[in-house]
Amino acid sequence: MATAAVSEDALYGAAPNHVRSALADHESPASESIILRWTVPVVLLVCVLVMVFTFIDPIVGRWAVAVCRNEWALEVRNEAKVLGGPLPCVLGAVVLWAAGRGLNARKAQRFAVLMLLALIVGTLSCHFVKMAVGRPRPFMMAQPAPTNQTAWEHRADSRFHSFPSGDVTVAAGFGMVGFLLAGGGSARYLLFLVPVLSMAGRVCGARHYPSDCLAAIVLGVLTVWVLWRLQEARAARRGGDVARAPSVSLSLVEEDAAG
Secondary structure (H helix, E strand, O other): OHHHHHHHHHHHHHHHHHHHHHHHHHHHHHHHHHHHHHHHHHHHHHHHHHHHHHHHHHHHHHHHHHHHHOHHHHHHHHHHHHHHOHHHHHHHHHHHHHHHOOOOHHHHHHHHHHHHHHHHHHHHHHHHHHHHHOOOOHHHHHOOOOOOOOHHHHHHOHHHOOOOOHHHHHHHHHHHHHHHHHOOOHHHHHHHHHHHHHHHHHHHOOOOOHHHHHHHHHHHHHHHHHHHHHHHHHHHHHHHHHHHHHHHHHHHHHHHHHO
16 A cells, blocks of 8 residues: 555656646647637738728718619618518528428527527627717718717717627528538538628618628627537536446445445
């Protein structure tokens, strides 16, 4: 027993320094690669949003306002309202229902919870960003600026809720959930046409600028991805607890038998 104790002390007393250095050497390149892998897309995305915000938004905004002023564009405006509002969400719901019919009950329940949480979290976060930014909508370019508004009234005024688009956020959430639900195949990328259609309708109706819609797509996709990763981590923890339970009970039986 003394020899075993000495060997254990020698083993565990000297090992931690070597283990820590080995783990540091092993994990450092991996962590650096992860940082680089995420930094480059984020920087590119920010640059694209800044360029769209600076150069493209004013041009598209003036064009949309001019279209909305013309009587001949009445039919186009009505179609744009449908395209930018309920149509993509209904289309996304139908696609999700069709894809979910082949799932088992447990997986279908997980995706239903994911969609519900994505709607709630995405809508609330989008609303808070709208109030914090307070960007006027494109049609405000043809209207006089409101006067005698308090700071709170200005933030609560929906005419200053252009950034980001709530409808496109929801549509992007539908598209991302469908993307995850499809599992594999290149055809699942077509699901991102749902937020693109919503974006076209909101821009043509002079309700949002292109940068509002691009930011909304990022917000909707990122919200669903984070919630999905949290679901996966929770399912892995529950699976690990279930897998460890038999070994614990077996060790207890062995200790009782030895005693």
